[in-house]
Amino acid sequence: MSDPEVPPHTEDGQRASPTVPEVLPQPDDGQPTTPGGPELPPQSDDWQRVSPKYVGVELVSAAIGALVLCGITVPFIVLGTWFGWPALSLAVVIGVLNLAFAPRRVRSIGYRLRADDLVFRRGIMFHRRVSVPYGRMQLIDINRGPVARALGLAELKFVTAAAATGVSIPGLVESDADALRDRLVGLAESRRIGL
Template sequence: MTDPAPETGPRGTGPFDPPGVEWTHVSPRLVTARLLSTGITLAVPAVGVIVLLVLFPHWWQWLVLGLLALLGLWAAVLVPRQVRAIGYAERDDDLLIRQGIMFRTLVVVPYGRMQYVDVQAGPLARKLRIATVQLHTASASTDATIDGLEPAEAERLRDRLASRGEARLAGL
């Protein structure tokens, strides 16, 4: 029986870290946005359980509150790591987007396949001064989104990707 090949090699040699690629990371303010969103999502059922606890006290309500607290603690530990794992890199012919800790994803978007580029920012994102860049390609299944960019960087990236996409498309 032969030994399996090692799953991890030196930095810059794995499928999620191509050699010679300099990754740009997103703003750490994305952690705040995701934690606030998670906190609001967990607070809604917690308030409902607290109202039930005041009106009709029962032991299982404490169990549900404890579970919600554990979920909030888990999010507080996990979200910063998830945000640090998000990165993108512009190469000569394509854009690389990677994310994930346990389930890693690397999306490669050739500039010539881009149809248009969106920049989005909801009320919370605008308050935290972050934006999302979404790439639309010929493939409907491509998940090419970069969350948590500074607005100036999102604008620069949008303009650069749009011009590179037009240049590559014109060459076809």
Template sequence: MTNTPETDPTTGPTSAAPTPNADNAAPVLDERTFTGIPQPRSDRRLPLGDGTWHQLARSYVWVRLISVTALLVIVLAAAVVLSLVSQAPWPWVPGGVAAVVLAWTALITPRQARSFGYQLRADDLVFRRGILWQRMVAVPYGRMQLVDITHGPLDRAFGIAQLRLVTAAASTGVVIPGLTQDAAERLRDTLIAVAETRRTGL
């Protein structure tokens, strides 16, 4: 569902106010991304509401799986070394628990990655995540103080980046992981431009 072109910050000041959800608004935000946000079956779930939701890059799942697998290998290797050094089986207790947690994390990673979404509304950016434990936060454009892009070596290898929004209130800060680099740069430029406009009252 889309809104009228008057309120889209991604298309520029084509009218009195921008609209984030026009059909032609920032198609780069949806390149190589997931196409649907899974929701809990309960009727008491947080509703998605109207408007267009943008999601993370599909390659974000591979980055997460590689990171979790590498950590799992390190944990198992540490358990083996400690067991051999101490000549006792006790290192396998914490090592086994950690291995189970990491294996479960890897198992739910694809569905978890699909639960992330963000929406550009007339006055704020709405970010949501989670399936069992849901979180939805709205960040007013005028309250944004810093929009930061970070990406590590593994992120760069898969062409993704992390966008961090900083506001005066720490509780309303948002980190959007797993954006394509083009989407992260486009979103950063859009948010900075809109935030400056809102702060100056234009």
């Protein structure tokens, strides 16, 4: 398996310098690996972003989180403790910051389909990047939360034999998610390895 030297990607998700997309050795079982996935970008070393609509999901969850945080402080205000109001203002500040950074956070989510592995990254403050070889994927889930479903989005979750892997790509357009799932299952099948 020849590995092209991966160009160093830039941290903020800008497209890496254009390289010739490596032609993937297709699984030779005659099945197309991307059934109904014309909108899916070709295999490449570029970072793929999730749908901008996913900001909606993030905003809703951030808003709920902020409300809960504020709600916790209410009893202290009612009881008249000295830290009631400061706690509330802190909660508001945290909530607003959280909401304000939602688009930035969504932009930080990215995945990259390389020749032999999937690289996933997310987070600005708590940045993490995970590489999962295709052959290691044991199963792939598609989850849809209520807000995501209203926006026509889905989440793709990968399970390997290691519980800690925990890679899930949120905010994929549903048809993309299905296509990506089928493609990844095909890739996993063609590179099936033991445990």
